[in-house]
Amino acid sequence: MKWRKEWDSVFAKGTGGDLGQGNDSRERIEYGVTLFLAFYERGHRPGRRRKRDLGDLLRMKALVLTLAQYLSQASDKSCLRVRERGADGRGNLMEKFGKLLIEVLHEEALTVDSLGVLPSLAVELPGIVDASYYKALSQITTSSKSSPGEILDAVLTPLQHIGKENGHRSVEIHQDFAANYLVTPDLPEHLQRSGFERLKKAVGFGKLIKAMSESPGKWVIAAGEERLWMLSYIIHFTPSVSDTEVIYLTGDKPIVSRGFEEEGYIYVMSLLLSSVAKEASKRIELEDISMGVEGDEEDEDESSGGGSHQIRSQPLPPFVKSEFESLIQQPSIASIFSSASFSGRDDRYAKMLAGFALTLLLVFPKVKQEVCMWLCLAETKDGVSVLRYLWATIKQSELFLGVTKDIRLAVSSLRKRNLSTDDTSLRDSDNDQWNLILLFIELYGFLLLVMDDDEFFAGSRVDKNARQLPLKDVEKISVFLKNLAFAMYYWGGEMMGEDKQRSDGGAVFFKDQPNQGWEIEYLKTAVTGLLKAIYTREYDAPLT
Numbered sequence: 001m002k003w004r005k006e007w008d009s010v011f012a013k014g015t016g017g018d019l020g021q022g023n024d025s026r027e028r029i030e031y032g033v034t035l036f037l038a039f040y041e042r043g044h045r046p047g048r049r050r051k052r053d054l055g056d057l058l059r060m061k062a063l064v065l066t067l068a069q070y071l072s073q074a075s076d077k078s079c080l081r082v083r084e085r086g087a088d089g090r091g092n093l094m095e096k097f098g099k100l101l102i103e104v105l106h107e108e109a110l111t112v113d114s115l116g117v118l119p120s121l122a123v124e125l126p127g128i129v130d131a132s133y134y135k136a137l138s139q140i141t142t143s144s145k146s147s148p149g150e151i152l153d154a155v156l157t158p159l160q161h162i163g164k165e166n167g168h169r170s171v172e173i174h175q176d177f178a179a180n181y182l183v184t185p186d187l188p189e190h191l192q193r194s195g196f197e198r199l200k201k202a203v204g205f206g207k208l209i210k211a212m213s214e215s216p217g218k219w220v221i222a223a224g225e226e227r228l229w230m231l232s233y234i235i236h237f238t239p240s241v242s243d244t245e246v247i248y249l250t251g252d253k254p255i256v257s258r259g260f261e262e263e264g265y266i267y268v269m270s271l272l273l274s275s276v277a278k279e280a281s282k283r284i285e286l287e288d289i290s291m292g293v294e295g296d297e298e299d300e301d302e303s304s305g306g307g308s309h310q311i312r313s314q315p316l317p318p319f320v321k322s323e324f325e326s327l328i329q330q331p332s333i334a335s336i337f338s339s340a341s342f343s344g345r346d347d348r349y350a351k352m353l354a355g356f357a358l359t360l361l362l363v364f365p366k367v368k369q370e371v372c373m374w375l376c377l378a379e380t381k382d383g384v385s386v387l388r389y390l391w392a393t394i395k396q397s398e399l400f401l402g403v404t405k406d407i408r409l410a411v412s413s414l415r416k417r418n419l420s421t422d423d424t425s426l427r428d429s430d431n432d433q434w435n436l437i438l439l440f441i442e443l444y445g446f447l448l449l450v451m452d453d454d455e456f457f458a459g460s461r462v463d464k465n466a467r468q469l470p471l472k473d474v475e476k477i478s479v480f481l482k483n484l485a486f487a488m489y490y491w492g493g494e495m496m497g498e499d500k501q502r503s504d505g506g507a508v509f510f511k512d513q514p515n516q517g518w519e520i521e522y523l524k525t526a527v528t529g530l531l532k533a534i535y536t537r538e539y540d541a542p543l544t
Contacts, residue, residue: 003039004055007032011062025070032063033097040100057109060101064113071120094121098128105136106143115140115150119157129158129173134180141181141190148195155181156202174204174211179219182233183226188319200237206261208237213264216271224279228316231272232323238265262339263349270356273363280324281363286315328364333357333374342384342392350393351432358439362518372446376467385467387447390440395476399433403487404480410487414520415495438518441526444469444477448533456537474534481531488524495520 011032040056098121101114122129137155140146158173188196212219222230273280316324326332336357340349357375361368378386394400402409413430447467448456455468469477488495 003035004059007035007039007059010035011059011066029063029066029070030093032066033093036060036063037093037096037100054109057104057107060104061110061113063097064101064110064117068113068117071117092125092127095125095127098125099132102128102133102136106139108144111140111144111146112150115146115154118154122154122158123161126158126162126169126173129162129176131176131180133158134176138181138184141184141187148191152191152195152198152202156199159203159207170207171211171214174208175215175218178208178212178230179222182219182230183222185225185229186317186319187229187233203237205237205239209234209264209268210261212268213261216268220271220275224276227272227276228280228320231269231276232320234268234272235323235326263352266336266349266352266356270352270359273356273359277359277363280316281365282313283316284321284324284363285366286313324363327360328367328371330370330374333360333371334378336375337378337380337386337389340380340389342380342382342389345389345392347393347397348432350389351436354390354436354439355432358435358442358518361439361442368442369446372443373450376443376447387440387443387467388469390436390443391469391473394436394440395473397433397436399430399437400480403483404476407483407487410484411491411494414488414523418495418520434523438523438526441481441523441530445526445530445533448530448537453537478531478534481527481534485524485527485531488520488527492520 010028036059101110101118101121104110105114122133134155137151141151155177159177162169162173184190187199191199219230220227315321337353340346340353357371361371364371375386380386380389399409399413403413413434417431417434451468457471458466458468
């Protein structure tokens, strides 16, 4: 109590008072922060939740007002780097105060005034910018009546001004921003349209994608609904070609760069889209019925005897749905493989692109035929059809070569995929190869549906723009498909990790594995359909 009375006497019982000039003002702030932390921390032991005391909140407000006035007048902000007195001299008192301010930022008595000083504190004390910083701003964005401009100043200042000399610090801040602020629901409404567009323009998209691709573990753990919002914001923030158009002339075709690392972008998009694929596919076709009958949120599950209830899926928020649907426009689909090179083919990149394209097919089943058509018409940057680009990668893959020779390899690989719970290792895994194979099966199956016999048998020509494959390659495909289909029908139970002696073992396939983008049943149907399409062609001699 004695320290609080002393503090009140200096700060006129919670008012900022007149700052004075020069060293006097700095010393007053230093003294106020030091004394405040002394009595505040003494009453709150580490590990215990701090009890909000209105008197202390008002004292903090007085300090904030004093600090704001000082920062608006002083060119020298050395008082923000007051060191803690002690044996090692470590610990910044103002940084402690800044973190405490963030902790109580949502308190109504402090929010407006604190937002005004956060940008300056963030620049001078970058140590306060972490996950808690952006979590607090996310909460303020959705719950307060603060000006969107003030909120955005606090959000954007660290992204723009911290880490110019220390790139690692900049990466960390962008990761914290993505994981804790880009999960905020309905930013266009809370920031207003103009504020949201300011956020889009001010965020360094290339830096954001690079940071997210380097440490996906920080943001992929967000809740499902949060990842839906994050993905929709990333889609909205993605620069169009006209925004960042850089054209390089090579040969007879221009290469267009959008000003950010394509590989990192595809990786982030693939990981995000695959993580919400099941949820999005269930909800994207639902209509928003806001005038439903009370109690409609729950349906009785008749299959379980009426003893349980399940929550109805809610429609996707309008903004999320709109952004997701923008992914399945023809220009977007055609551009997926536009940065890939057939001549300088990178198998890892091909798998990443295939995973992304395949996930789009799964999320939007109603436009599957259109997406397949656009992909079949698309080309790589050196003018090779997507189908031939995929085939060139597949025919050299371990899985394709292995299953063609040893049918049991398909059993062990798909069983491992079915039982895996790892949803973060997208690169260099069997799952990548299966995604590549399944996308090829989908596209080639569609192509055979629209291709006449003359084109089918003309596939031996070497024209790089041709979609159809040489018949000798079709023969290899048919052997692979027969082996794979037999494995899935005969050893289905073993793939499931069940007793293969059970009578229904071959009929029971995947349980609902949220970490997997597709089920074996889906692959089996696609493989069977393609086999039938190949073997119903009117040819003079068998392919195998």
